[in-house]
Amino acid sequence: MYICLSEEVLIVSNPLPMNLHEYQGKQLLLHHDVPVARSILIEDVNDAIPAAKKISAATGIKIWAVKAQVHAGGRGKGGGVKIARSLPEVQSHVSEILGMRLVTPQTSAQGKLVRKVLVEQGIYYPGESEPAELYMSVLLNRHTARNMIVYSPRGGMNIEEVAEETPEQIFTEEIDPVAGIQPFQCRRIAFNLGLKGEAFKNMLQFVPKLVRAYLDNDATLVEINPLFKTSDNKILVVDTKMTIDDNALFRHPDILEMRDIYEEDPMEVEAGKHGLNYVRLDGNVGCMVNGAGLAMATMDIIKLSGGEPANFLDVGGSASAKRVEEGFRIILRDENVKVILINIFGGIVRCDRVANGIVDAYNNIGDIDIPIIARLQGTNAEEAKQIIDASRLKVQSAILLKDAAALVAKAIG
Numbered sequence: 001m002y003i004c005l006s007e008e009v010l011i012v013s014n015p016l017p018m019n020l021h022e023y024q025g026k027q028l029l030l031h032h033d034v035p036v037a038r039s040i041l042i043e044d045v046n047d048a049i050p051a052a053k054k055i056s057a058a059t060g061i062k063i064w065a066v067k068a069q070v071h072a073g074g075r076g077k078g079g080g081v082k083i084a085r086s087l088p089e090v091q092s093h094v095s096e097i098l099g100m101r102l103v104t105p106q107t108s109a110q111g112k113l114v115r116k117v118l119v120e121q122g123i124y125y126p127g128e129s130e131p132a133e134l135y136m137s138v139l140l141n142r143h144t145a146r147n148m149i150v151y152s153p154r155g156g157m158n159i160e161e162v163a164e165e166t167p168e169q170i171f172t173e174e175i176d177p178v179a180g181i182q183p184f185q186c187r188r189i190a191f192n193l194g195l196k197g198e199a200f201k202n203m204l205q206f207v208p209k210l211v212r213a214y215l216d217n218d219a220t221l222v223e224i225n226p227l228f229k230t231s232d233n234k235i236l237v238v239d240t241k242m243t244i245d246d247n248a249l250f251r252h253p254d255i256l257e258m259r260d261i262y263e264e265d266p267m268e269v270e271a272g273k274h275g276l277n278y279v280r281l282d283g284n285v286g287c288m289v290n291g292a293g294l295a296m297a298t299m300d301i302i303k304l305s306g307g308e309p310a311n312f313l314d315v316g317g318s319a320s321a322k323r324v325e326e327g328f329r330i331i332l333r334d335e336n337v338k339v340i341l342i343n344i345f346g347g348i349v350r351c352d353r354v355a356n357g358i359v360d361a362y363n364n365i366g367d368i369d370i371p372i373i374a375r376l377q378g379t380n381a382e383e384a385k386q387i388i389d390a391s392r393l394k395v396q397s398a399i400l401l402k403d404a405a406a407l408v409a410k411a412i413g
Contacts, residue, residue, distance in 0.1 A: 017243035025242035032213035039120035048094035063122025066093040074104035127231025137223040155226040198233040218248030283308025286331035321357030346378030355384035375404035
């Protein structure tokens with residue numbers, strides 16, 4: 001997980017890319033004529049057999065995959081992807097997966113509730129050549145500030161192991177921001193993937209369409225694993241993961257409607273409602289700041305003081321009393337938080353106003369039984385310290401960052 005922040009991002013409710021379900025990503029790819037395995041989304045077990053019959057009538061294939069739709073990888077390892085070779089098996093697998101708590105290597109121990117299932121055509125069927133599972137993704141290379149294609153002839157569930165054990169099987173192509181992906185690069189991709197004949201030609205058409213879908217939808221990642229070469233030399237998207245840049249969603253209201261809040265952290269959803277930039281982490285020190293750069297520095301200070309940041313929370317430049325109160329409420333919902341560090345720089349907003357906001361929020365919430373450390377620096381910082389000290393609340397104030405860090409270290413023992 002990464003955090004991409006700038007002063008312009010402060011107005012965005014969620015600083016992370018928006019994740020799409022597999023079926024949603026495939027819908028966007030289809031709009032750009034990217035060949036995708038035929039599938040039907042269902043939310044009712046009674047629709048399982050009709051969906052399978054419809055797919056079979058369109059493809060002539062009587063093998064189906066039943067796939068849980070959750071925002072997590074490794075679904076197959078958790079029992080969220082099953083192959084059915086008969087209509088009764090389709091019904092059985094859908095009944096088993098729909099409504100289950102799916103636990104994968106990328107979920108918590110509680111797993112994720114499966115609310116939707118994708119019934120998809122089988123991809124292994126007789127033909128003139130051997131089928132192959134490939135890997136391909138388009139993403140931003142942050143070191144070069146250019147988009148790139150990462151691909152491998154060894155696709156499937158364990159692509160991470162391929163990258164670690166046989167890195168020579170991972171290839172890349174950088175995309176020129178002006179000229180775009182070039183034909184010679186497409187040929188090199190097809191060659192490195194071991195394709196020939198009709199499959200080679202199909203890949204030459206596939207790559208530019210995929211790149212165009214990535215660019216037109218303002219994606220930060222389109223990952224296809226597996227990208228499948230069928231036994232009759234078709235190139236098909238079998239599974240895809242797509243994330244969209246939140247900062248570009250104003251250009252894509254149709255994609256914004258695809259947001260599934262059930263797949264997001266409830267605390268992050270709640271923060272978004274109040275215009276707060278919040279990302280939940282795994283630490284024990286809650287932090288509240290104004291400004292992205294200061295937030296990153298604050299998390300560093302927490303680490304250096306011996307603690308672990310429990311969240312990234314930016315209340316924005318105004319840091320109003322209402323925002324401070326809502327920030328408090330969200331942080332306190334995390335049972336792992338043992339101390340809260342407030343680090344506000346009073347530039348646009350005066351520190352004494354922030355101090356009054358902290359006192360009001362503390363009184364409104366009540367029953368806060370963990371230490372709170374407030375470090376206010378900037379305009380009227382001394383006055384702010386006096387306000388907090390005079391409030392007689394259990395709030396420790398500091399002006400220097402090192403003093404705040406020392407108080408954090410003391411609080412966490």
